[in-house]
Amino acid sequence: MKQILAIKPSKKGATDSFIWLSTKSGVYSVKTGYHSAMALQENPLDPLNLHEPFNWMTEVWNGKFSPKMKVFLWKTLQEALPVGGNLLNRGLMDTACCIHCGDLETTEHLFLHCPYATAVWKLAPFSINPNPNLLQSFSAALTTSKTWICLPPIGAGSGSLFPWICWAIWKARNTLIFEERLFQPVETMHKAITDFFFFRFGQVRIVFFGQVLG
Numbered sequence: 185m186k187q188i189l190a191i192k193p194s195k196k197g198a199t200d201s202f203i204w205l206s207t208k209s210g211v212y213s214v215k216t217g218y219h220s221a222m223a224l225q226e227n228p229l230d231p232l233n234l235h236e237p238f239n240w241m242t243e244v245w246n247g248k249f250s251p252k253m254k255v256f257l258w259k260t261l262q263e264a265l266p267v268g269g270n271l272l273n274r275g276l277m278d279t280a281c282c283i284h285c286g287d288l289e290t291t292e293h294l295f296l297h298c299p300y301a302t303a304v305w306k307l308a309p310f311s312i313n314p315n316p317n318l319l320q321s322f323s324a325a326l327t328t329s330k331t332w333i334c335l336p337p338i339g340a341g342s343g344s345l346f347p348w349i350c351w352a353i354w355k356a357r358n359t360l361i362f363e364e365r366l367f368q369p370v371e372t373m374h375k376a377i378t379d380f381f382f383f384r385f386g387q388v389r390i391v392f393f394g395q396v397l398g
């Protein structure tokens with residue numbers, strides 16, 4: 185009821201219309217409709233799938249992240265990261281194709297839906313096998329990721345690996361665009377884990393698929 189009362193009618197007298205929240209244009213697409221249905225089916229009680237307000241303080245500023253990571257998350261959530269779709273929206277680019285697969289490079293595509301991201305997430309050492317491909321938004325993924333517990337030797341209570349994996353995907357994307365060097369998904373996951381260790385424990389330990397190698 186509160187939310188209904190908070191809706192502001194158009195000052196110019198425009199008539200009401202239906203907007204599909206899962207696309208930037210507001211127009212329904214079969215692809216996003218499928219993702220929404222799957223996400224709701226898989227996680228019907230997830231409030232973010234119902235477009236509830238996002239809590240910045242809890243999810244970002246009070247999170248166990250480095251200041252650099254908080255800024256990265258803030259930029260990503262604000263659509264301020266220079267991914268193709270954001271540059272296109274600001275009229276800074278004519279095309280905005282993903283460097284990995286050629287689809288439109290939005291924030292959600294790059295970090296959650298791209299086949300490259302899918303291949304990286306499959307390597308994540310979580311106790312469950314998350315499928316970010318089903319999550320509609322980066323904010324939903326960030327909130328949901330708190331339930332993705334790391335397996336030893338990283339282990340529960342070490343903090344979320346989610347932002348470090350996103351950061352590594354972002355670095356891999358930039359290295360491919362600007363240096364034409366391709367990091368395989370396994371190298372990207374490796375970078376995420378070593379960066380995470382360096383932040384948490386102040387040293388680099390080489391961890392791979394649950395084993396500490398050095």
Ligand SMILES: [Zn+2]
Pocket residue numbers: 282283284285286287293294298299300
């Ligand atoms: Zn892609």
